[in-house]
Structure formats: C-alpha cells, structure tokens
Amino acid sequence: xxxxxxxxxxxxxxxxxxxxxxxxxxxxxxxxxxxxxxxxxxxxxxxxxxxxxxxxxxxxxxxxxxxxxxxxxxxxxxxxxxxxxxxxxxxxxxxxxxxxxxxxxxxxxxxxxxxxxxxxxxxxxxxxxxxxxxxxxxxxxxxxxxxxxxxxxxxxxxxxxxxxxxxxxxxxxxxxxxxxxxxxxxxxxxxxxxxxxxxxxxxxxxxxxxxxxxxxxxxxxxxxxxxxxxxxxxxxxxxxxxxxxxxxxxxxxxxxxxxxxxxxxxxxxxxxxxxxxxxxxxxxxxxxxx
Numbered sequence: 001x002x003x004x005x006x007x008x009x010x011x012x013x014x015x016x017x018x019x020x021x022x023x024x025x026x027x028x029x030x031x032x033x034x035x036x037x038x039x040x041x042x043x044x045x046x047x048x049x050x051x052x053x054x055x056x057x058x059x060x061x062x063x064x065x066x067x068x069x070x071x072x073x074x075x076x077x078x079x080x081x082x083x084x085x086x087x088x089x090x091x092x093x094x095x096x097x098x099x100x101x102x103x104x105x106x107x108x109x110x111x112x113x114x115x116x117x118x119x120x121x122x123x124x125x126x127x128x129x130x131x132x133x134x135x136x137x138x139x140x141x142x143x144x145x146x147x148x149x150x151x152x153x154x155x156x157x158x159x160x161x162x163x164x165x166x167x168x169x170x171x172x173x174x175x176x177x178x179x180x181x182x183x184x185x186x187x188x189x190x191x192x193x194x195x196x197x198x199x200x201x202x203x204x205x206x207x208x209x210x211x212x213x214x215x216x217x218x219x220x221x222x223x224x225x226x227x228x229x230x231x232x233x234x235x236x237x238x239x240x241x242x243x244x245x246x247x248x249x250x251x252x253x254x255x256x257x258x259x260x261x262x263x264x265x266x267x268x269x270x271x272x273x274x275x276x277x278x279x280x281x282x283x284x285x286x287x288x289x290x
Contacts, residue, residue: 005030008061009038017044019254022082028057035060042067046254047110049073049082056095064102066129072110075252084111086140093122093144100127107134108141109159124148131155137178150186157190158182159246174207176217183224183239192264194246205245205267225270243268 005027007016023045040062049072050058059065072084085092085108096103106127124130124141125148134157135142142158150156160175179191193205208214226238245267249260 002026003030008040008058009034010040012039014039015042016040017046018048019046021045021048023048023050023054023058025051025053027054031057031061036063038062040065044069044071046071047073047075049111050085051083052085052088052091052095055085055092056098059095059098062099065099066102067105068096068099068103069107070109070111071107071253074110086111086138089122089140089144092140093126097126102129103127104129104131105133106130106141108139109134109136111139122147124150133157135159136161146185152187154186155188155190156182156186157192159192159194161194161196174211174214174217176208176214176221179241179243180217180220180224183221183241186239188240190242190244192244192246196248208243208267239270241268241270242266 004021007013007018008027008031010016038061041064043058043062043065044067046069050070055070059068070085073082096106122144124133124145131151131153132155133141133145135145137158137160145156158178160178175191175193179189182191183189195205221241224239225241243266244264247263247265249262251259251261255261
C-alpha cells in the first residue's frame with residue numbers, strides 16, 4: 001500500500017472502505033507514531049489481503065472503531081504468497097484487541113483455511129461491546145466465538161459455502177447440526193447457505209426439509225425457537241433463527257455502480273414458520289428454485 005497508508009491518518013474521516021489492496025508489514029512505518037489519533041468509526045476491507053502486523057498497525061490508529069469488516073481475497077487472487085489471517089490466530093486476536101473496548105460489529109470472510117489446531121485459550125469474550133458478528137464457518141473467529149460466552153442480545157450471522165469440488169452427502173454435509181449447535185449458544189442466528197452456483201443446489205436445499213435423517217434435528221431446533229413449548233415455558237431463552245440462501249448475481253466484488261448485487265432469500269424464519277408442521281412448505285420453497 002505504501003504511501004497510500006496516509007488515508008488511515010485522515011483527521012476527520014469516519015467511514016472508510018478499501019478495495020483490492022494488499023497490505024503488508026511495511027504499513028507500520030507510516031502509522032506507528034500516531035496511535036489513538038483518528039475519529040474513524042467504520043472500516044471495511046473488500047478483497048484485501050492483510051498481514052496480521054499490518055492489521056495491528058491500522059487498528060492502533062482509531063480512537064474508538066465500532067465496525068470492522070475483514071474481507072480477504074476470494075476472487076482477485078495474486079501469487080504473492082499471502083498467509084491468511086486465520087493462520088496466526090493469536091496475533092489476529094491481539095490485533096483486534098486494540099479496539100476491544102469500542103468494537104461492536106465484526107465481519108470476516110475469505111482467507112479460507114482449515115483451523116490451525118486447537119486454541120481453547122482464544123476467546124471473543126474480551127470484547128464487551130460486541131453486538132454482532134458475521135463469519136464464514138471456516139473463519140478462525142468462528143472457533144474463537146465457540147469458546148466465548150455472549151450477551152443475550154448478540155446477533156450471529158454464519159455463512160456456509162458448498163464449493164464446486166465438494167461432494168454432497170445429504171447427512172454428512174447437512175448444515176442442520178451446525179445450526180443446532182449455534183442456536184444452543186446464541187439467541188439470534190442467521191444461517192446463510194451459499195451453494196456457489198452448484199447445479200445440485202435444488203437437492204441440497206430439499207434435503208434440509210425432506211431427508212428423514214434431519215427430522216430429529218429439526219425437532220430440537222423447533223424446541224429452541226419456542227415452537228413446541230407451552231406458554232409457561234416461553235421466556236427469555238427463546239431463540240430466533242433465520243435460514244437464508246445466497247443467490248449470486250454473476251458479478252464479483254467489489255461491485256461497481258450499476259452491477260447487480262447478490263440477493264438472499266429467506267427460506268425459514270422461526271417467527272413466521274414455527275406454526276407449520278414442516279419447516280417450509282414446498283410451495284414457498286419453489287419460489288426461489290428456478
């Protein structure tokens with residue numbers, strides 16, 4: 001990024017989006033002498049590879065950052081030997097903790113990597129103001145969140161992608177066990193299914209509702225969202241679940257003016273659908289299956 005790093009020192013800027021830049025350790029040279037000096041409130045990285053050292057340098061500058069989006073490259077790839085942020089979980093958490101008192105929203109997508117071992121000592125509990133997170137299910141932050149207690153009004157949005165090369169098995173690959181696990185931990189859950197343009201998308205979605213192996217899991221989910229409890233049992237522990245399907249538009253981020261944006265279809269909402277005998281009537285499901 002070089003001298004473009006000066007943008008992070010802007011004295012009045014409150015909202016900033018950076019697209020298609022790679023940010024390395026050298027940015028520390030430009031920012032290290034200006035800690036806690038800017039009024040920046042919202043920072044978005046879209047298709048940007050960032051080193052953990054570079055991220056720490058950037059997060060040392062705002063006085064009280066409230067919203068942060070870490071969008072590592074998924075579409076604009078270069079052969080630069082970039083190491084995803086998730087490969088250095090301890091350093092990543094240390095970088096984020098520079099804004100631990102003010103950070104309210106955190107999103108991390110891209111940088112897909114398998115979880116690097118077991119890190120039970122890493123937790124998101126150090127962020128007292130955190131109200132919402134949006135994470136890929138493969139994000140290292142998902143693992144950290146699993147080790148954390150969250151506030152009752154915390155909102156979690158998880159994105160699970162079924163990529164082209166991934167073989168589909170209706171039981172083994174079902175997202176329902178993951179949904180149930182997280183619904184036991186958080187009161188407000190949006191679970192987004194991204195079929196990544198797969199030709200077998202229809203069967204993946206229909207398996208959610210029709211596969212007999214999923215019926216017991218659905219019963220447990222229905223209990224948590226309050227569909228099968230008595231009036232006396234309905235209390236603050238009731239959960240809210242939405243299941244959404246991500247529909248690609250044919251364009252890739254960052255989106256230019258006039259380009260059609262991706263859409264999301266709600267296929268299950270516990271507020272609307274818990275009175276039904278099945279999670280979603282097929283007539284409703286057919287509305288988003290071409």
